[in-house]
Amino acid sequence: MRGAPTTGGNETGFRRADARPPLTPTLSRKGRSGILLSLLLLLLLAFPAVAVEPEEMLKDPVLETRAREISRNLRCLVCQNQSIDDSNAQLAKDLRVIVRERLTAGDSDTEVIAFVRARYGDFVLLKPPVTGATAVLWLAPAGILLLAGIGVLLFLRRRKSGPATPAPLTAAEKKRLDELGGGDAA
Amino acid sequence: MALTRRHLLYLAPLALFLVLAAYLLAGLALDPRHVPSVLIDKPVPDFALEGIEGGDGLSSKDLADGEIKLVNFFASWCIPCRAEHPFLMRLKDSGVKVYGINQRDKPEDAAAWLVRLGNPFAKIGADRKGRVSIDFGVYGLPESFIVDGVGRIRYKVTGPITNAHQYDDLVAQIEALRK
Secondary structure, three states, X not given: OOOOOOOOOOOOOOOXXXXXXXXXOOOOHHHHHHHHHHHHHHHOOOOOOOOOOHHHOOOOHHHHHHHXXXXXXXXXXXXXXXXXXXXXXXHHHHXXXXXXXHHHOOOOHHHHHHHHHHHHOHHHEOOOOOOOOOHHHHHHHHHHXXXXXXXXXXXXXXXXXXXXOOOOOOHHHHHHHHHHHOHHHO | OOOXXXXXXXXXXXXXXXXXXXXXXXXXXXXXXXXXXXXXXXXXXXXEEOOOOOOOOEEHHHHOOOOOEEEEEEOOOOHHHHHHHHHHHXXXXXXXXXXXXXXXXXXXXXXXXXXXXXXXXXXXXXXXXXXXXXXXXXXXXXXXXXXXXXXXXXXXXXXXXXXXXXHHHHHHHHHHHHO
């Protein structure tokens, strides 16, 4: 019966909840918690994806940590939104090896980054440096916040003073009001 | 009714929005795949490469020969290079010197590729480890550089030259530098 059309079970066309077996198999409470537990255990297997291959790694753990840190901040120009630490592209692999070679040769972190930057430009840095071209990018959030702050301040100050009370009616206005009110007397 | 200062203030956010929109709209026309080279107007990196199958090879000294030339990074495994190839042949036939740097290729594959399609290159260096390519800031194949007579990089083409329009652009760049 499973998989049969769901309508037409009775004359009205409405299906009663208990009329036929449910379309999806139900599980016992025990079976359900078992599945939940195995799903949670599967989550433990979810390591962050990293492209660094074992033979690339340096034996010195201090240097390797520095290499990883540098690699995470260098863009892979082939995939553009991945760092060379995450990317499997050949260029990313070559650059990872170069980073490690330079560190082994005694370069400082800044020197290694400068080496790559001299070849690929600022775009290779995942965090753009403050230059003339990127000033707008860096200053815009602060500028917008400042403008919004000034706006809010002005608004609050105006609200505090409350709505202005209208000036008392002048003699001429009183006269006009009387005229309007007593139209039939005119 | 005349516009008061207050009315102008109400228009300020709209004006700000329009400026921002124009700025971002202009940005849409930029190609994120096209990363400008930092090496423009700088001398070519120092290198000395062997030939693909024991040929002459290519070194940075060859690029300072007093002529305007094209340096093309290619490989036999690179499909866009195959599409670009006829235009390199045309450039060579028009009298422009073209030098090749063969990136991460098997020498026999590269040699067979050139025999089958024709060889547009005056000299070829085999960049087996891809290090010279990295020194040139190459991040994909093909890429080409116009190098002047004293060995300075003057212009970069990222990606293949596959139509007459791109080819004419390149020739115009070379002509402009020859003057």
